[in-house]
Each structure stands twice: as C-alpha cells, then as structure tokens.
Amino acid sequence: MKVLIIEDEIEISEFIKKGLESELCVVTVAHTGELGVSLASECGFDVIILDFHLPDMMGSEISSAIRKYKPSIPILVLSAEKNMDIKIDMLSICDDYVTKPFSLRELVVRLRALTRRGHILYNDSIKVGPLTLDSRKHTVTLNGKNIQLRNKEFALLEYFMQHAEAVLSREMILEHVWDMNIDPFTNTVDTHIRLLRKKLETRKQSFIQTIPRRGYRFGAYRTI
Template identity: 40%
Template sequence: MNILVVEDEIKAGNYLCNGLQELGHSVSLARNGLDGLHLALENPFDVIVLDVMMPALDGWEVLRRLRRQTDTPVLFLTARDDVADRIKGLELGADDYLVKPFSFAELVARLRTLNRRGPLREEEFLQVGDLQIDVLRRRVSRDGVRLNLTNKEFALLHLFASHQGQVLSRTLIASRVWDMNFDSDTNVVDVAVRRLRMKVDDPFGSRLIHSVRGIGYRFDLQP
C-alpha cells in the first residue's frame, strides 16, 4: 500500500513509518496538518492515517478539506477516546477510528480492510464526450490530445465533470476549488474558467464549459 501518515509526535510518527515500511509498504510522513493536506491532495495514496491534535491545522479540518476533493480512505489515530469525538470523526467522513495506545497488528489489519474497500470506483475515471479524466493519475486528454493542467485547473475540471449538466454557482466553485468564501468583487473564478477554456475548449470543435448568466457555469455536451 501507499500510505500517508500525518502525525506531529516524533516518536509515534517514526514508529508508524518504520513498522509499515518493514512490512513492505510505501510510507510518506507529514509532521503537521498543513503538510499532510498538501501531500494528500497532490499524491494518490491508498490510505491515510491521520492524527487529530496537530499544529498548523488539526485533523478535523484536514479531513473536512480532504472530503471536498477526494474519497481516499482515512483512519483517525488519536488519543481522543470520547464517544463524541468518534462520532464527529465519522460524521466528517473518516472511514475508521483507532484510539491510542493501539495494537500495531490491529492498525495494519484495519488499513488493509480500508485499502480493499478503497475509494468509490466510479470516480477514478471520468469521461464527457471526447474528454477523458484519469483521476488517480491526474491525466486529462481530449480527442486523444494530452492536456497539461495546473493543480487548480485540474481541480476545477474535476469538479465540473463530476457534476455534468448541473449549473454550479461561483460561490460553490470558489468553496470547492479555493476553499474560500466568494466575494462578488473578486473575479478569481471567472479568470480560472477562462484559462481552463483555453486548454479544454478553444483548440477543439465544440465547447464543454458554458456560462449561465447571473449564476455560474455548466459543463455539458449540450450548448
């Protein structure tokens, strides 16, 4: 498995990494929530082990932001053993919850179960007309031509393609792609859509990104 461990406690993080690597797994380690979030969004991990109490960004917020863009299985590994904390973690989208101190063998068993379950398969590959999106490898092509997109452009396109035919407001787009509240005086969404159109639509014979006056945008084969 390709595993991301997000753990700020040095000894615990090293223990997890060394133990999982000895079993043959590939492990990346982040020492705080911000680094963990960045790694999780930039790389295709099979499972994520996430602590709750961390500097920069706590585990609750990391998971909240992750679930806006990915369904990678997440196991909370934390000393917080209150029932309310467990419920909160599961409601935010965690797939499992293990309390410290823990059995390493149990942790491995749970990670293997989550890996077998995996993310939703239908989101691994998206196709709209002649546009193809390989979500896991973050590769996009249209009419057989490979498109080179920035991370934000890919996130924007993935959002559009996941909601084909639906009208998405600028507010929703801003919250999902930039994790920000939309300000009517800010044209960041329109600028990003215009740049994406230059790559996805302009070189080809038909448009997929359509403006909906006064609301936002729609991604569809239909004009």
C-alpha cells in the first residue's frame, strides 16, 4: 500500500511511518499542505493520511485541493477532537477519521478498509464462509437459516465482516459500533461478542478469534 502522510509534527509522522512500514507499506511524508497537495496530485498513492490542523492550510482546503486532481483517492484525517473539528461538511471531504491518540494497529486496519472499499463496504450483502449478512434487508443467514440478532449484535457483526481478517481492538470496535470513546459499562464489547458467538458458532465452525491483548479477528474458521 502506498501511503502519503501530510503532517507537520515530525514525531507523529515518524512513528506513523515506522508503524506503517512494519506493516509493509510504502510511506511518503509531506510536512506542509502545499507540498502534500502537489505530491498527491502528481504521484499515485493508494491512501492519504492528513492532519486536520496544519499551519499553512486548513485540512478542508487541502482535501478539496487534492480532490480536484484525484477525486476518488481515500483520505483519512487525523484530528484531536472529533466533536470540534468534524462538522457536517467535513464528512464530505474525508472518508474516515481517527482521533489522537490512536492505536497504530487501528490506523492500519482503517487504511486497509479504505483501500478495499470498492468491493466490500458498499456491497449490499457480505459473505464470509457460510455466513451472509444483508445490510439493506437487515438479515443474517447462516447456512441458509435466518438468525435473529439484536441491533447492536447486528452492527457488531457487520463491522466484523467488513473488516474480516483484520485484528480489531476493543477501542476500535467500541468506536465504530457504539460510537463511544470510553466504555461506560467496561464490558460492552466482550458481552456482545459472547452473545454473537453463542448464536453463530458451533464446535466445528467459529468466526471470532480472540487475539490476546490485541483484540479480535473475524473470519470463517473450521475446526477439524
């Protein structure tokens, strides 16, 4: 994955670069908005990481400038405070956002999701093994049989299936499915995953793998 980072703070851009390179990405860093825009328009990148607060240009300006040349390139925004920066129009210029501080792993997952977007996120139904989820009809079928899920269970499953094979941390899950930074009940994610497992998994077929200290990974796993 070819990544362009437009970030003026060297320390942040450094550790992101290191982190992404350890995940086998090719990373270019631009420290000013202007440089970033020219690089983005001339070279081919798979995804752009943009800090919202740059000294020379506002994140929204940079984004619109880039869009003029490359209208379809995914842009992920780094921001300090979601509620303050993200206004209604902001969501139209970036495709995803991450608030500081963030987990590198999470960042990588999101980047991958953004680049894969075309054929996964906007599909009406997602299929992982014997499990099919229809976002529009709001149905889940396992081996052809309909499964009844609560709202949050469905949302959780949807998120897992959209990021199949990726390691998702509790924080990421909490943020995406419950739109919360902090878990008010301390065990929200765990309890819902347990319920999902009860409904979906059998001795032979499991879907959710626990990765200790890191989170969970979703996939179709047969146990022999």
